[in-house]
Amino acid sequence: MPGIPEAEGLYDRIYAVVARIPRGRVATYGQIARLAGIPNGARQVGYALAALHSGSRLPWHRVVNAVGAVSLRAPGAAEQQRFQLEKEGVRFNAAGRVDLRLDRWDGMSRKQRAR
């Protein structure tokens, strides 16, 4: 069939990409969407992650928005995400944002700490 975008589910593809983000690095929603084959699916990525039940082993905390900030809305959740990232070595600036130029995952190699 000419139109089989996701015979395994859209979310599964998103989760698969998130699972590949190496420790100590972050990726943006748009970046993940693109890697999952969903050009303009940034919101879908957020939607998919929101659908995740607590207890999932997916490294969803490594996902930040386009400006390097945490987009969690639930009170306290954002701080928790930041704490977990800092624990992995990701640094936040005074504005509470990640410097994507330094810690963004290149989407290819799994481990590589440039800088």
Added chain:
DNA sequence: ATCCTGACTGTTC
């Protein structure tokens, strides 16, 4: 099928 909501993003001011 229509409308509203949302863990988004790029452009423009």
Added chain:
DNA sequence: AGAACAGCCAGGA
């Protein structure tokens, strides 16, 4: 740098 806007698209009512 921050705010307003307009696209974007999957769910749920």
